[in-house]
Amino acid sequence: MEPEGGMLRIGTRGSRLALWQAEHVAARLRAAHPGLAVERVVISTTGDRVLNVALSQVGDKGLFTRELEEALFAEGIDVAVHSLKDLPTEMPEGLALGAVLEREDPRDALVGKASGGIGGLAHRARVGTSSLRRRAQLLALRPDLQVVDLRGNVPTRLSKVERGDCDAAVLALAGLRRLGLEPAIGAVLDPDELMPAPGQGAVAVQSRLADARVAALLASIDHGQTRIAVAAERGLLARLEGGCQVPVGALATGVSGRLLLRGLVAEVDGSVVVRGVLEDAAEDEASAKALGERLADQLLGAGAREVLARVRVAASEGTVPVWGGA
Secondary structure: OOOOOOOOEEOOOOOOHHHHOOOOHHHHHHHHHHOEEEEEEEEOOOOHHHHOHHHHHHOOOOOOOOOHHHHHEEEEEEEOEEEEHOOOOOOOOOOOEEEEEOOOOEEEEEEEEEOHHHHOOOOEEEEEOOOOOHHHHHHHOOOOOEEEEOOOOHHHHHHHHHHOHHHEEEEEHHHHHHHHOOOHHEEEEEOOOOOOOOOOOOOEEEEEOOOOHHHHHHHHHOOOOHHHHHHHHHHHHHHHOOOOOOOOOEEEEEEEEEEEEEEEEOOOOHHHHHHHEEEEEOHHHHHHHHHHHHHHHHHHHHHHHHHHHHHHHHHHHOOOOOOOOO
């Protein structure tokens, strides 16, 4: 029998979007388990504190999740809420992905002087992003663009665009919608134009593997179709040994009971983009993950191995450029 009452402590980052996600999880749990009391615990992460250095030079894994995981191990919280795209593919021993909520639209969006999309941007327009994945794809489409590093939470990034630090910026559509910032959207970008990050648009809830009570609570809000789709995307990312600061994109969509997975690996300057598509039946996480691994192997064989090696060397040496474009 599912637990109906008791207390649950939810760990979250302190940004507006993170707090929205935590409250969304709390509301879903309260609806499924009347009488459940929820306490929100705000935790600062490395990615929140280090804002004057490009993400590609801070480190590769756990920038926005490590401190939340440490609080789980210390039993200071019962669950941790993450943007799934921030969660490393390798789960620490003793922790589990307790729930994946139904996904919001995973696409990226242009904000600022961007009503005509990427093709409508002025010559040598300055476009802000902290993501190597977005940088690479922007420059593949428009080598003339100047891509500038843009850090901070969603409202901070929008304010930087408004005051002219850059002409436009690329942000996740899901975050803009969740914060009610749709008026800022100049264009929604098709995945064939700019592939999203693996897991983008999905909210993940992490818990301790041995906590059966919490597992039962979270099972009621888990969305099976989303979990399977992101398992394929994360399977691809894991096989490529990529973190959130490696230029890898992936998107899985259901097609007539099957899963269609698209993926890409790109050179940071956009000069090389390796793409692939694979479709197969994927009825559970294991088969979806295997699909992602197979597509990753195809990409590696088609040139992605060499691209990723160059990206990692550049990142380790701190030579990933802040400005792109010709």
